[in-house]
Amino acid sequence: MxxxxxxxxxxxxxxxxxxxxxxxxxxxxxxxxxxxxxxxxxxxxxxxxxxxxxxxxxxxxxxxxxxxxxxxxxxxxxxxxxxxxxxxxxxxxxxxxxxxxxxxVIPNLVFEDVPDGTDESGNVEYFGRNGTAETAAKARAPRPSFSFAPKEHFDVGVAAREMDFEVAAKLSGSRFVVLKGQVARLERALGQFMLDLHTTEHGYLEVQPPLLVRDEALYGTNQLPKFEEDLFFTPHGDGRLALIPTAEVPLTNLVREAILSEEELPLRMTALTPCFRSEAGSAGRDTRGMLRQHQFNKVEMVSITTPETSVEEHERMLACAEAVLQKLGLHYRVMNLCTGDIGFGAKKTYDLEVWLPGQDTYREISSVSVCGDFQARRMEARYRPAGEKQAPRFVHTLNGSGTAVGRCLIAVLENYQQEDGSVLVPEVLQPYMGGLTSIGGR
CATH class of the missing domain: 1.10.287.40 (Serine-tRNA synthetase, tRNA binding domain)
Structure with a gap:
């Protein structure tokens, strides 16, 4: 706004x-x-x-x-x-x-260093503020090599048995899945690992927010009015509530209509929640598997900062999201989104794209955005600068996936698959899996 x-x-x-x-x-x-x-x-x-x-x-x-x-x-x-x-x-x-x-309905103004482009083909790989392709490669796991043709996640042996799209369709229709057994446990392990990482190592406050929100909250984080068709609504009293499309909505709105003190900033919050999206604009895209679902779990990160520190916080948040993939040993790249691909409320966005050997391509697994005061004006979220008597100023807001749990499950299944249909469990997840080093197999 x-x-x-x-x-x-x-x-x-x-x-x-x-x-x-x-x-x-x-x-x-x-x-x-x-x-x-x-x-x-x-x-x-x-x-x-x-x-x-x-x-x-x-x-x-x-x-x-x-x-x-x-x-x-x-x-x-x-x-x-x-x-x-x-x-x-x-x-x-x-x-x-x-x-x-x-x-x-006017989108945010982007930073000067956002590349120009008409669509995702204009995105530019980002190696860090002072980094190079070589230094970035050293921090990331290499692409895995296989002695067999790697399968997509839904065809990996253990997943093919414990990832049920047909039953989900009977229950709810297309773009839903029922996870069972060890695959369900692996998905839960991923979410808990991410949440523990961000709270214990990255300084985020864990929050369990409501999953239903009012129109005012959706307006505050710019889902309304422009993206109403992407939301699921339910009647409530004389009005309605919406299922959250992302925990960004309730987390960011925790400071709506508030005047914070500068000493309280930055606020860093994280939540593991289900997310619900109608995927109205994605007809025919990614109809197989778990890549594009109406319901999925995601660990969200939100930061509330002063205007002077938001750019640095953006880089910090990117590093927090990268740490998830680095600890899981997953190969990925970071893209600086161009003007034709960046989100409505963002001034700048980095996408983390994980390598999926079954698809032989990179797919987005996290978006990390700085919004400036764009959302704060819609929420009336302000802070009072230390030692100043002037009027309160608008905060800056940032959000990022830390990461999408379902897509991370896909990446683990594809990158750690074995020829016998089993999947190796990344070392950092083994404590969450009761010490299991692999799942599935004949």
Whole structure:
């Protein structure tokens, strides 16, 4: 969400920055025209209210002087103003809503170092702020090699027996799965491992948030109004609640309508939750297997920072997500998303893409984004700078997957598969698996 005053003062810069976004045709002139109408009605209302107050005093003076003709003339004018003011106030509210709605569907302005591009083909591999391809390679596991043709996750022996899409379809329809036995335990182990890593080594506070949220929360983290079709809603009282598409929504909204002290920042929170998405725009994509599900588990990371520290926090959050894949021994790469692929609310996004040998390609397993004050303005989330008497400032928000548990399960199944259909258990997961070093097999 943008401040219309800032747009008015920086119209040319706003238009230039917004023009980098794919498919966005909004210009400052359109927004300022709405704001001009809003400002005009405010001036007219203020004038009318001031005139009404002044005339009311004059009515008293005319009556005191027993000038009934003058008093009647003044009362008639006040009556006309009283008719205009309620209508003017209604017009002001309507224009305020029009402006708010117009601003709410405009995506965030990206940083200058975000590459230009029309789609994912424009994404650029990122090796760290001061890194190189060589230094990045040293921190990551190499691609695995196989003496046999590696299978996709749903065809790996143990998974083929304990990953049931047919029964799930009978229960719920397509894009659901029933996990059983050792594969279900492995999925649970992954989630617990990630949560323990982020809380014990990375300093995140564990949170168990509600899985149903109000429209206001979804508006705060920019799922509404633009992405309403991607959500699942359920009636609640006279309104509705939505199943969370990601724990980013409740975690970030924990600071909505709050004024924090600078000493409280940064706030770092993490949660392991189910996530629910309709996948409205993905018809025909990834229909086999677990890659694109209506329900999946994810460990989310959210940070609330000052404006001065959000860029550094973005790099830190990326490192926290990378640590998951590094400890699991999974090969991956980091991509700096281009202007045609970056999310609506992000100023900059890194995608972690894990190698899937069964597909012989990289697939996204985590997105780590810095949003600046874009969400904070929608949530009215502010902080008071230390030692300053000035008005509170908006916080900056960041979010990232740490990581998607289901996709991580896919990566483990494919990267650690054996020719006999068994799957080796990564060393860091063995304590969560009761000491098992492998699952499945003939």
């Amino acid at each position: 943008f401040d219309i005053k800032w747009i008015r003062a920086n119209a040319e810069a706003f238009d230039a920055a917004l023009s980098r976004r794919k498919g966005v045709s909004v210009r400052s002139s359109e927004l300022l025209a709405i704001d001009d109408r809003r400002r005009d009605i405010i001036v007219r209302l203020n004038d009318a209210q001031e005139k009404r107050n002044a005339l009311s005093k004059q009515i008293g003076q005319a009556k005191a002087q027993k000038d009934e003709a003058k008093a009647n003339e003044l009362m008639a004018e006040v009556a006309r103003l009283k008719e205009f003011i309620p209508q003017g106030e209604a017009d002001e509210r309507a224009i305020e809503l029009e402006l708010r709605n117009a601003l709410s």
